[in-house]
Amino acid sequence: MKIATWNVNSIRTRQEQVVDWLQTNKVDVLCLQETKVVDPDFPRSPFEDLGYHLYIYGQKAYNGVAIFSLKPLEQVGTGFTAVLKEDEVGELDEQKRVITGAVDGVRIVNLYVPNGASVGSDKYEYKLRWLKILREYLRSLLEKPPQALCVCGDFNIALENRDIYNPKGREKHIMASPAERQALQEVLALGLADAFRKFTTEEGHFSWWDYRHDGFNRNRGWRIDHLYLTPNLYEQATSCAIDISPRKLTKPSDHAPVIVEL
DNA sequence: ATGGCAGTTCCTAACTGA
Numbered sequence: 341m342k343i344a345t346w347n348v349n350s351i352r353t354r355q356e357q358v359v360d361w362l363q364t365n366k367v368d369v370l371c372l373q374e375t376k377v378v379d380p381d382f383p384r385s386p387f388e389d390l391g392y393h394l395y396i397y398g399q400k401a402y403n404g405v406a407i408f409s410l411k412p413l414e415q416v417g418t419g420f421t422a423v424l425k426e427d428e429v430g431e432l433d434e435q436k437r438v439i440t441g442a443v444d445g446v447r448i449v450n451l452y453v454p455n456g457a458s459v460g461s462d463k464y465e466y467k468l469r470w471l472k473i474l475r476e477y478l479r480s481l482l483e484k485p486p487q488a489l490c491v492c493g494d495f496n497i498a499l500e501n502r503d504i505y506n507p508k509g510r511e512k513h514i515m516a517s518p519a520e521r522q523a524l525q526e527v528l529a530l531g532l533a534d535a536f537r538k539f540t541t542e543e544g545h546f547s548w549w550d551y552r553h554d555g556f557n558r559n560r561g562w563r564i565d566h567l568y569l570t571p572n573l574y575e576q577a578t579s580c581a582i583d584i585s586p587r588k589l590t591k592p593s594d595h596a597p598v599i600v601e602l
Numbered sequence: 603a604t605g606g607c608a609g610t611t612c613c614t615a616a617c618t619g620a
Contacts, residue, residue: 349619350609374619376610378620402618455620463618496620515620550620552606562620594608594620 341387341444342367345492345565346586346597347452351375351406352383352549354593359386367599368410369443371450373494374574375404382406393397399436405450405493406439406520413441414450423476423520432473445486446602449478459517467496471523478530482570486545491532494548494595497524499534502543503563515564535580535600547582548595555589576602 348354351372359382361490362370375382375398382396387408399402417440419433425539437452451474456467457530478491497520501507528534536545546561555561569577580600587596 353609374609399619455618458618548620550606550610555607564620591608 341369341446341602342599343371343446343448343490343567343602344426344597344599345371345373345494345567346451347373347494347565347593347595349374349593349595350377351404352377352381353591355383355386356493357586357589357592359390361583361597362387362390362392362408364409365583365597365599369448370408370597371448371492371516373404373450373452375406376401376529377404383559392566394430395439395441397436397439403436403438403450403452404567404571406436407441407450408528409441409443409448410488411443413443416441420473420477423480424473428473431472432470437470438477440481445532447481447486448490449481449489449491451491451495453494453496455496456514456520458514459512459519463580464514464517464520468523471520471527475527475530478527478532482530489570490567490573490578490600491564492600494564495524495566496564498562499524502541503546505544505546505560505562515562525531527570531570533571533574535567535569535574535577535596536563536582538574538577539550539580545582546596547598549587551594557590565595565598569600573602578602
């Protein structure tokens with residue numbers, strides 16, 4: 341079973357590239373982030389024509405997540421509503437950042453973690469609160485079968501210095517600050533391990549490169565797109581890799597897809 | 603860095619992203 345995650349930075353702009361990629365990478369499940377389109381306007385047919393079932397959760401202009409699956413998903417859910425108190429729903433579930441579903445005994449959780457703007461900003465505080473709710477949400481999911489989880493997406497956090505091209509002095513940089521790394525570590529303490537690091541331990545492997553300053557060609561990147569697995573799935577993983585080829589195309593997403601094979 | 607690119611909409615300016 342192959343599961344991929346890809347922040348496409350607008351599915352309408354990237355539609356052709358995603359179709360091309362799926363034709364040569366017949367993954368069982370593709371998790372998308374930053375689809376940037378309301379559900380009625382989502383370009384469904386190009387992907388349904390490839391045999392995928394589509395589960396989409398979008399909004400206008402910003403955010404938006406989707407799961408494509410060759411087999412139909414069960415237990416599909418969106419947002420944090422299941423674990424939020426009523427007065428928190430509006431604030432933390434307004435933005436479309438979470439979609440989940442189960443297939444073949446694996447529960448897929450597709451996330452687009454808030455960026456956080458800059459350390460100390462209101463958006464940064466929102467990011468930290470969001471990660472706390474994420475922990476409660478995943479804890480609640482782990483209480484019912486299937487308890488095999490693949491939690492993937494754009495985390496907007498580089499967990500370790502080896503995940504950044506130039507980690508020196510990044511303590512105050514968004515995506516590398518101690519508080520957000522700690523918040524993610526507390527999520528992972530539920531029992532989730534990074535599939536990529538099972539196979540690759542060295543530095544210099546990234547999933548996002550800034551459009552500016554020729555970041556990709558200079559390999560000035562960050563590894564912020566992750567696939568986390570519960571122990572049984574982690575044991576079953578046979579490969580996990582970043583496919584940088586779509587990043588080389590004209591008008592690419594700033595993120596590359598990451599694929600795990602179970 | 604009031605920066606850099608790219609996407610979107612309140613669409614040719616302002617916002618958000620990372």
